[in-house]
Amino acid sequence: MPADTPPTSKDVAAAAGVSQSTVSMVLSGKWPGRVSARTAQKVRDTAERLGYRPNPAARNLRLGRTRTIMLVVPTITAPFFASVYIGAARVAAEHGFSLVVFTWPLELDMPFDGPQEAIDGMLASSMAEASLSGMRRPVPLVMLDSDPDGGAPTVNFDIEGAMEDLTGHLFSLGHRRIGHLAADIDVWTFQCRAAALEARVPDVVTERAAISITDGFEAAMRLLSRADRPTALICDDDTLAVGAHKAARALGLDVPGDVAITGFDDVVLAEALEITTVRLPAERLGAQAMLGLLDLLNGRTPPRPVLPAELVIRRSTSPSAALTTGSGPVGQPG
Amino acid sequence: MPADTPPTSKDVAAAAGVSQSTVSMVLSGKWPGRVSARTAQKVRDTAERLGYRPNPAARNLRLGRTRTIMLVVPTITAPFFASVYIGAARVAAEHGFSLVVFTWPLELDMPFDGPQEAIDGMLASSMAEASLSGMRRPVPLVMLDSDPDGGAPTVNFDIEGAMEDLTGHLFSLGHRRIGHLAADIDVWTFQCRAAALEARVPDVVTERAAISITDGFEAAMRLLSRADRPTALICDDDTLAVGAHKAARALGLDVPGDVAITGFDDVVLAEALEITTVRLPAERLGAQAMLGLLDLLNGRTPPRPVLPAELVIRRSTSPSAALTTGSGPVGQPG
DNA sequence: GTGCCGAAGTCATACGTATGACCTCCGCGG
DNA sequence: CCGCGGAGGTCATACGTATGACTTCGGCAC
Numbered sequence: 001m002p003a004d005t006p007p008t009s010k011d012v013a014a015a016a017g018v019s020q021s022t023v024s025m026v027l028s029g030k031w032p033g034r035v036s037a038r039t040a041q042k043v044r045d046t047a048e049r050l051g052y053r054p055n056p057a058a059r060n061l062r063l064g065r066t067r068t069i070m071l072v073v074p075t076i077t078a079p080f081f082a083s084v085y086i087g088a089a090r091v092a093a094e095h096g097f098s099l100v101v102f103t104w105p106l107e108l109d110m111p112f113d114g115p116q117e118a119i120d121g122m123l124a125s126s127m128a129e130a131s132l133s134g135m136r137r138p139v140p141l142v143m144l145d146s147d148p149d150g151g152a153p154t155v156n157f158d159i160e161g162a163m164e165d166l167t168g169h170l171f172s173l174g175h176r177r178i179g180h181l182a183a184d185i186d187v188w189t190f191q192c193r194a195a196a197l198e199a200r201v202p203d204v205v206t207e208r209a210a211i212s213i214t215d216g217f218e219a220a221m222r223l224l225s226r227a228d229r230p231t232a233l234i235c236d237d238d239t240l241a242v243g244a245h246k247a248a249r250a251l252g253l254d255v256p257g258d259v260a261i262t263g264f265d266d267v268v269l270a271e272a273l274e275i276t277t278v279r280l281p282a283e284r285l286g287a288q289a290m291l292g293l294l295d296l297l298n299g300r301t302p303p304r305p306v307l308p309a310e311l312v313i314r315r316s317t318s319p320s321a322a323l324t325t326g327s328g329p330v331g332q333p334g
Numbered sequence: 335m336p337a338d339t340p341p342t343s344k345d346v347a348a349a350a351g352v353s354q355s356t357v358s359m360v361l362s363g364k365w366p367g368r369v370s371a372r373t374a375q376k377v378r379d380t381a382e383r384l385g386y387r388p389n390p391a392a393r394n395l396r397l398g399r400t401r402t403i404m405l406v407v408p409t410i411t412a413p414f415f416a417s418v419y420i421g422a423a424r425v426a427a428e429h430g431f432s433l434v435v436f437t438w439p440l441e442l443d444m445p446f447d448g449p450q451e452a453i454d455g456m457l458a459s460s461m462a463e464a465s466l467s468g469m470r471r472p473v474p475l476v477m478l479d480s481d482p483d484g485g486a487p488t489v490n491f492d493i494e495g496a497m498e499d500l501t502g503h504l505f506s507l508g509h510r511r512i513g514h515l516a517a518d519i520d521v522w523t524f525q526c527r528a529a530a531l532e533a534r535v536p537d538v539v540t541e542r543a544a545i546s547i548t549d550g551f552e553a554a555m556r557l558l559s560r561a562d563r564p565t566a567l568i569c570d571d572d573t574l575a576v577g578a579h580k581a582a583r584a585l586g587l588d589v590p591g592d593v594a595i596t597g598f599d600d601v602v603l604a605e606a607l608e609i610t611t612v613r614l615p616a617e618r619l620g621a622q623a624m625l626g627l628l629d630l631l632n633g634r635t636p637p638r639p640v641l642p643a644e645l646v647i648r649r650s651t652s653p654s655a656a657l658t659t660g661s662g663p664v665g666q667p668g
Numbered sequence: 669g670t671g672c673c674g675a676a677g678t679c680a681t682a683c684g685t686a687t688g689a690c691c692t693c694c695g696c697g698g
Numbered sequence: 699c700c701g702c703g704g705a706g707g708t709c710a711t712a713c714g715t716a717t718g719a720c721t722t723c724g725g726c727a728c
Contacts, residue, residue, distance in 0.1 A: 008714055019678050024716055031717090036676060056452040057394035058714035061683050066391065076419055082411040089437065100434045103423065118390040213606065242606045269603055272547065272576050342684055353708050358686055365687090370706060392684035395713050 007050040016046035023047070027054070065120050067097045069293060071286075072124040073144075076103050078211075079267045080282050081125070084144065087286030088123055095294055121293045123286070126186045140296045142289045147188045153302045155289045162278045162309035163196040166262060169276075169311060170232045175260060179223040179230035180206040181216060181244055183237045183264075193236055205230060209240055216243020217250075224251055224259065231259055232317070238263035238270040238277055245273065245316070260317040274315035281307050341384040350380040357381070361388070399454050401431045403627060405620075406458040407478075410437050412545075413601045414616050415459070418478065421620030422457055429628055455627045457620070460520045474630045476623045481522045487636045489623045496612045496643035497530040500596060503610075503645060504566045509594060513557040513564030514540040515550060515578055517571045517598075527570055539564065543574055550577020551584075558585055558593065565593055566651070572597035572604040572611055579607065579650070594651040608649035615641050 013020040025031040026043040060066045073081040089099040122139050126146030143154045178201050197204055209219035235241040241263030248255050263270050266279035284307055292302030347354040359365040360377040394400045407415040423433040456473050460480030477488045512535045516524055531538055543553035569575040575597030582589050597604050600613035618641055626636030
């Protein structure tokens, strides 16, 4: 009768008639010449038979590391961050690491006095940047789309290039008065995008909004009610673009006939509503950041990649769609 | 000069001039009469000064538990599951537990031979049900919206009630031929919804689809191309409803004039596209499941709650909207 | 026959915490 | 003056693993 407590390496050793050290050496696979093939096989068989699994707590204590990485993002309900998680988790799993999520501070309004778990490293979005200074001990850290001069290694998007493509596209459609629906994400992101945009459209008019449909709606209403109403709205986030869409329609404006609208991220929402957007490769962001963190943990200096963003042109800026009045909620006619 | 290794309780003890046991007893707070107030304060001050944090690995090893719960969901990129996570994580945090996510098997196609982490319990969506049997040792488990007769404690949605509301709503609008766009989520969910629907609409016609816009589109095309074309489509998921919406428009059908469409979940997509849907309280699902798991861990028998679902009526079934032809992607005119 | 070396293991210990068992006073009742 | 009990601690140990130090033994060269 098996005890109700899980078998330990000591149990395996006893059952196989060897010492606990031997079990550990066999199963870790790190000691090529120390154990004969026959003994090794016997140990493996016994471990398998007893259903032995190493106790992670004991291993962590002994080794002083946990092979666990913490991902700090403001929210996991946003598809963008969920994709970041997927990308990072996949790379982590491939290297024998696990990834835990810490959503802060938007969802769980708790003080962040460091992770409760023992972690080996950390990936953090720029929104969490300020709070990280409160941590007790420095932890290997890679930042996600944050200020590259902030000290920690960073993975960024090519916002410059994206804005160049975006404004070029709008210019080619004849747009001159352009509005900027800026997202209150964090200071650096805001400044980065605003600067990249203003470098190309000096007289851009800007409104800020929290990332939600209703906030986007209200900010867009202000922009679109101006005397010199913009003919194109660049939104920092797809969610804001949806709000802007609503605002345009509330004002009786046709999209894209009267006003063109663009977003950022390319979440499913943008696809469903046929909104032109800048696709930010969130999953690659997570994956690259995790690779950088692995570099860091191995004593190497991680690269600081800049990931290309891709302009996805859809109906909300389509010149042809401007002719055919949109006649329904989704998709192009036919 | 502080060492580069984090301070241990032994360090605190040395600095405070007491024994390590005393430090442990003070900081755990479990030994009321064993330490004088003065000594206790001295220990707390010293710990604070040194920035002492208990080593989680050592504590886990000693106590034989980790205060970590694993949430097993097919994907975290779906807003529904992300909300489940938030609800569960909040309750977990309130009780000093952490929650780690394991997405399986859709996103990470790896064999699931039990969690790598040491966990105290598990929350699993019904999609992961089959695979759980492969686990080595039974772990306290609460299932999410799964077969209540499956053995493990379960938290469910009131699908019966939801279907009753939904069909009642459609009936009152005069719909008689109703189609069912069923989601290939998992066997139990499918059967549960199909049964609840057929109990009220015996002659419902059903098509199955994977959860994506394109699959929903194709399945809806099949349903809407029938000779006895349904006048209403009940979709098991908002994403499918979006696909159905596209299909309707591709066929030149007006929504809701020619065909009414409903979804499930009430994700932001449904709100943006003004789709009538059944709001499933995902966050409450996660929270309730975590509470049940805490019961289980404390030796109590958890309840098996059935959470009410709420019918959210929007434009895609609105009788008034049937009069005014939809004239744009988002929102009602004006 | 003796010395030596490598192969194949075992032994002992440390990681940091929590806790039952023990120990040492001091005050007090008899 | 002795015993006793409780307050206020300390001591020792166990949790399960990984690994450096040590042991044993057979084979082989000299």
